[in-house]
Amino acid sequence: MIWYTGLVLAVAVERLAELGVALRNTRWSRARGGRESGRGHYPAMVALHTGLLAGCLAETALAGRPFVPRLGWTMAAGVIAAQALRWWCVATLGPRWNTRVIVVPGLPLVTGGPYRWLRHPNYVAVAVEGLALPLVHGAWITALVFTLLNTVLMTVRIRCEETALGAAATPSPARTAGGADVRA
Template sequence: MTQSLWWYVALVVLVGFERVAELAVSLRNAKWSFARGGVEFGKGHYPVMVVLHTGLLAGCVVEAIVSGRSFDPALGWTMLAVVVAMQALRWWCISVLGHQWNTRVIVVPGLGRVTGGPYRFLRHPNYVAVVGEGIALPLVHSAWITALVFTILNIPLLTVRIRTEETALRTVLTR
């Protein structure tokens, strides 16, 4: 493996560790939410989301190794900047939502919708981060097939996810 490929694999592993950190925050927040009467919606699509996001990380590494494509500095460094920006956006969302942030759709009655931080500008900024990262992370090392497949598969999943969140918020917040 080339040096750039080693660095890329290390980057994908770091993103994987970041996902584990997200899951730890999510579990803590789920316990907090359920203790306050939180209601979960959309359990059916959650396993699909886990598989797709795990597949993104695996696809990045496998395609970069199997394809033998070399690192394109103009594309790679630009996409790395996008990946870093998407991580910053994701953690901004997590920090603004606080205990209300979760990888699952859990809504606590009476808390209301968060409208600060990035939510002032976008209704679902976390999904901007997901889409941006799903395109950029593979392209750091020219894994364009992974970027394309993830993006195509993510469209219906995000459609279901956003509809689920909107329904959950309408249902629980209007009780």
């Protein structure tokens, strides 16, 4: 159990690092006219992700969940893969990556890195991590609850993000010349 607590705490530290990157990137985006959407669901997202970490530790300790090697090591590999995908997304988006939905008008969609194959690869990382991290040590209730709530939240989040990206991609008269979008 001690090593599992260490794993969950390592994920918590990683999340704090993400928030540091997001804060820096928020300043970058706002300095370039970035507009935030979806503020209403952001606190729920923070609570859900905090609850995931707390639930992993609480369920494992309180319900006496055992470590089942075959499941545990497979899920640990899933956690590592999710972290790798997440940081690939962060590196690919650079200063445009954020935990919030902030879109800088006039910038084209990123189509490199994992975005070459998936529209929202970071959310795949979140889903994998949310299922795998609890199951490393058998916390199946936490995995189930997080997955269900995350599915609802991601439905809201992706709809919000798509709307914000679509609005930013719509050419305004100031960005057009003779009716053609001049951003390309």
